[in-house]
Amino acid sequence: MKLDNRGLEPPNPMMRTLRALETLAEGDTLEIINDRRPMFLYEQLDELGFKHITEPNEDGSFTIKITK
Template identity: 70%
Template sequence: MILDNRGLEPPQPMMRTLTALEELTDKEALVIINDRRPMFLFAELDELGHLYETVQQEDGSFRITITKSGD
């Protein structure tokens, strides 16, 4: 599943991402694309135990792959 959050103002990208994660089963992945590095989201993902990988794109956006924890 890919969620394009570009063009949205905070906290919309974070809220959309957390809502989408709730719909996934354990170990499923969600890819999000954000205009900026989502620092507050990273803190939330760490707290929830989800894994994530961030890649900055050539256009300056960030592509983050989040794998829902199985705990």
Template identity: 70%
Template sequence: MIIDNRGLEPPKPMMRTLKALDKMNSGESLTIINDRRPMFLYEELNERGYLHETEPQEDGSFKIIITKTGD
């Protein structure tokens, strides 16, 4: 699943992302695209033990791949 959060003001991208993750099963991945690095989201993902990888994009946005671990 891919969620494009570009153009949204905080905290909407984080809320949309966490809502989607809550519906996913352990081991599934979610890709989000944000206008900026989601620093507060990183803290939440680390707290929950989710794996994440950030790839800066040529247009200045960031693609973040999140893998849900545990449940």
């Protein structure tokens, strides 16, 4: 599943991402694209037990792959 959060103002990207994560089954991955690194989201993901990897994109955005 992919979610493009570019162009949204905080906290909308985080809220959309957390809602999408509720639908993930164990072992599934959500890929999000954000304009900036989601520092507050990382804290939430860690607390909820999700694994995440962040990769910078050429346009300055970031792709974050989140696995349940």
